Amino acid sequence: MVVARGWLEADWPAPPGVRAGISLRDGDGVSAPPYDRLNLGMNSGDEPQAVRENRARLAAMLGLPSEPVWLRQVHGVGVFVMDAEVAGKAADAAETADRGADAAGRPAPAAELPEADAAVTRRRGTVLAILTADCLPVVFAAADGGELAAAHAGWRGLAAGVLEATVAAMATPPARLRVWLGPAAGPARYEVGREVYEAFTGPDPGAATAFAPTRPGHWRMDLFSLARRRLAALGVRNVHGGGLCTISDPARFYSHRRDQRTGRMATVAWILP
Known part of the structure; x- marks a missing residue:
């Protein structure tokens, strides 16, 4: 694993020509508390100009080959499959929204x-990009480096099937995928209620192994274990990462569960030109 200030490289056997990792809050950013420092979330409550500067600094630090394709994440299962024309439009929309205004100076809608x-x-x-602050970022890559995906898997999306939808949208067979699980709310700190417990164990009673009871009607949940379980059911066996807790590490990670008002890290992945 390669660690640099502001960046954590994915700890996996990267396919040829693929690069992936996640930003860290302690990078060379300009956001003021409580968003200090390298906040990349445009809708987090931070000053938009600070987020724009942070995104530019991340791109420069990583030598990104293009503007990341930012998504409007809704904790769902939608998958944006990109071709040459769609990718160009998405990058244009992301750049416009990132600037915060259209050509006429009007605010650019997140829509x-x-x-x-x-x-x-x-x-x-x-460049694919996923924003998180406790939810699980997941990167998928074909073993030959020819296809790439990134997913945002909070508990709602994970329970609803965002990982399954992502694998289904890829042309690569599950057995030929390599997957990296990025930092997320860890099993020692992530307590949930009955709604979350039943969302997983109702359809899959065996998922109860990922929950440890704490007090009546509450459990600590292992997001990483649940993700691995779902990936294994799809035939995805080459899974790495999944050991870093965002709640437990305030120096490096933003955590909505821990701080409420906070920034966002960006998991970015791309196939080298």
Whole structure:
């Protein structure tokens, strides 16, 4: 694993030509508390100009080949499958919304961004991006490096099937996928209620192994274990990461569960041009 200030490289056997990782809050950003420092979430309550500067600094630090394709994440199962024409439009919309105004100076609506919680591409140089602050970011790549996907898997999306939808949208067979699970709310700190418990154990009683009871009607939940269980059921066996807790590490990670008012990290992935 390669760690640099403001960036955590994915700890997996990266397919040829694929790069992925997640930003860290302690990078060279300009956001003031409580968003300090490298907040990349445009809708987090931070000053938009600070987020724009942070995104530019991340792109420069990583040498990104293009503007990331930001999504309008809704905790659902939508997958944005990109081709050459659609990718160009998505990048244009993301850039417009990132600037915060259209050509006439009017605020750019978030609705211009693709509404989805996952994206898939086979285009070299296209940068996928997922924003999180406790939810689980998941990167998928074909073993030969020819296809890439990234998904936002909070508990709602995970229970609803966002990982299954992402794999179904990819051309690569599940057995030939490599997956990285990024930092998320960890099993030692992530307590949930009955609604969440039943969302997983109702359809799949075996999922109860990912929950540890704490007090009446509450459990600590292992998001990583639940994701691995669902991926295994799809035939995805080459899974890495899944050991870093966002709640427990305030120096490096934003956490909505811990702080409420906070920034967002960005998981970015791309196939080198």
